[in-house]
Amino acid sequence: MKKTIIIKIGTNVITTAEGLLDIAIMEHLVGQIVALKKTGIQIILVSSGAMGAGRGLLGISPKETVTNSQLLAAVGQVKLMDTYQKLFEKHHMFCAQILATKEDFRDRQHYLNMRNCFTKLLHDDIIPIANENDVVSVQELMFTDNDELAGMIASMMDVYKLLILTSVDGVYDKDPTQKNAKVIHTVDRQTQWKKGITQQRSAFGRGGMSTKCSVAGRLAQIGIETQIINGQTKHSIIDAIEKKNIGTTFCAEKKVSNIKKRIATASGQEKGIVIVNKLAQEILTSPNHVSLLPVGIVDVIGEFQKGDIIKIQNTKKEDIGIGMAQYNAERAKEYIGQKGKKALIHYDYLFIENK
Numbered sequence: 228m229k230k231t232i233i234i235k236i237g238t239n240v241i242t243t244a245e246g247l248l249d250i251a252i253m254e255h256l257v258g259q260i261v262a263l264k265k266t267g268i269q270i271i272l273v274s275s276g277a278m279g280a281g282r283g284l285l286g287i288s289p290k291e292t293v294t295n296s297q298l299l300a301a302v303g304q305v306k307l308m309d310t311y312q313k314l315f316e317k318h319h320m321f322c323a324q325i326l327a328t329k330e331d332f333r334d335r336q337h338y339l340n341m342r343n344c345f346t347k348l349l350h351d352d353i354i355p356i357a358n359e360n361d362v363v364s365v366q367e368l369m370f371t372d373n374d375e376l377a378g379m380i381a382s383m384m385d386v387y388k389l390l391i392l393t394s395v396d397g398v399y400d401k402d403p404t405q406k407n408a409k410v411i412h413t414v415d416r417q418t419q420w421k422k423g424i425t426q427q428r429s430a431f432g433r434g435g436m437s438t439k440c441s442v443a444g445r446l447a448q449i450g451i452e453t454q455i456i457n458g459q460t461k462h463s464i465i466d467a468i469e470k471k472n473i474g475t476t477f478c479a480e481k482k483v484s485n486i487k488k489r490i491a492t493a494s495g496q497e498k499g500i501v502i503v504n505k506l507a508q509e510i511l512t513s514p515n516h517v518s519l520l521p522v523g524i525v526d527v528i529g530e531f532q533k534g535d536i537i538k539i540q541n542t543k544k545e546d547i548g549i550g551m552a553q554y555n556a557e558r559a560k561e562y563i564g565q566k567g568k569k570a571l572i573h574y575d576y577l578f579i580e581n582k
Contacts, residue, residue, distance in 0.1 A: 230387040231269040231349065232468070234260065235377035238275040239394040240458035246283035248276065248310055252459060256392075257314040259464040260354070264320070268468070269349045271384065272322075272356040273377040274311070277303035300361035311356055321353045326360035329370055332379055333496045338489075342383050370495075372435075378442035381451050382488040389446060390467055391439050392458025397475035398440060414443075414477045416581055443477040448581060449491045450482035484575065490536065490551060491578040497538040497549060499529030499556055501571065508541045511548065511579055518570035519550065519577060521562035531556045537572070539579075551576035 236256065243249050260270055278296060281303025308324050315322045325344065331337040348355045357380060359370050370376045374391060381389045395403065397410040436455075443453035456463045456474030466473050483491075503511065507523025519539065531537055532555045539547045550572035552559070562568040 229267055229269045231271065231384060232263075232388045232390060233271045233273060233377055233381050233384075233386050234390045234392065234464065235273040235373060236275060236392045236458060237373075237394065238279045240392050241274070241276050242279040242283065246279045248280050248283070248306065250310065253310060254314055255461070256458065256464065257311070257318070259462065261315075261318045261320060262465060263468060264352075264354075270354055271345065271349070271380060271386070272311075272354060273373050273380060274307065274356055274358055275373045277307045277358055278361060279303065280306045297362050304358065304362075307358075308356065315354065322356050323348050323353050325355050325357045326362075327357060327376060327380075328360050328363060329495055332383075332493070338383070345380070345384055372438055374438045374442045375492075375494075378446055379492045381446055381453075382449065382492040385485070385488070386451060388468075389443070389451060389453040390464060391443065391453065391455045392463070393436075393439065393455060394457065394459055395436070396457045396460075397455050397473075398436065411475050412472055414447075414475060416480075440477075443475075444581060445491050445578075447477040447479055448483075448578075449488045450479050452479040453477045486551075486576065487578060490549060490576060493536045493549060494538075496536050498535040499527065499531035499537045499552070500540055501537055501559065502526040502528070502540050502542060502544075503547070504542065508547055511539070511577075516574050518574045519572040520570050521559070521568040522564060522566045524559070524563050524571065527556055527559045527563060529556060539572070546580070548577060548579035550578060 241249055241253050241256070260272070264270060278299040281299030281301070284302055284306060285299065304326070311322050325341070327341065331341055345355055357376065359373060359376055377389060377391065397412070398414065399408045400411050401408045439455055443455065446453045454467050454474050454476045456467050458464075460473070463473060501519070502525050503519070503523045504525050507519070510517055510523070511519065525542065529537075531552050533552055535552050536549060537552050538549050541547055553569065553571060553573055553576070559571050562571070
């Protein structure tokens with residue numbers, strides 16, 4: 228069976244300082260992708276750059292409004308895909324556009340339709356290029372950025388690896404602006420990497436290193452290796468696949484079930500929140516395989532049904548995890564604090580994020 232990888236290309240990788248598409252960089256990236264395809268690796272692209280390209284074409288002020296963003300995305304997406312199409316055509320390869328919203332991952336039929344589409348494109352040797360559909364996305368249901376979209380597709384397609392291309396060399400052991408800051412090449416559960424994360428966002432995109440690491444950490448927990456590399460460095464994609472010591476790799480842990488993979492990347496799709504006490508938090512975050520029992524719940528917020536995704540928080544309103552409800556909110560509220568009641572979230576449908 229062919230291995231599938233996802234390559235997520237950030238806005239700053241393929242745009243100039245003025246916001247125009249950097250054709251030379253895009254051509255080099257496409258050349259590496261073609262070379263990998265010829266080795267039998269299947270590739271899904273998740274490419275930002277539409278709004279940046281639109282801004283460069285129209286010269287609109289960086290001041291963001293919903294309508295401005297829609298305008299830039301609508302104009303820029305055409306330019307972005309036209310550029311990719313021409314570059315792949317030089318190598319006698321086809322690419323296809325897939326525009327997604329977070330709602331597509333919430334609705335099971337949409338989810339299955341999208342997965343089937345990706346599967347068919349890969350089967351026919353066509354390179355899918357995904358991007359968020361910014362034209363129709365509503366603020367409440369937008370992806371944090373395309374890193375989150377790439378993570379959700381990685382989980383859905385059960386890929387071997389996610390490569391996140393950015394304009395820096397990886398995750399640093401301290402603020403990268405400080406003297407002697409060094410790239411952390413490998414991250415596992417014991418690695419202390421958060422000191423090097425700043426909240427700065429890219430010039431033309433919505434994302435930042437914090438989101439990239441959050442996505443990478445979740446995917447590593449469900450068995451998908453994720454590597455953050457500098458996409459502007461020559462041959463960086465090839466070097467990463469050949470396991471050369473570049474960028475930052477979040478090491479994959481033990482594989483989990485497909486349903487758990489979907490739950491792990493379902494942040495933002497929750498229909499309700501449950502608040503747990505300190506003891507429940509300690510038990511849930513321990514290495515043991517446990518379920519969320521009503522005895523540890525102190526509050527239930529929102530209205531949800533059996534099978535809905537719900538978020539778990541502590542009494543400080545800090546996120547602990549996410550899972551699938553085994554019964555509705557009305558019953559959950561009735562059971563608050565009681566012993567001997569059925570688990571609200573069974574371990575098989577529970578994802579606790581490493582901290």
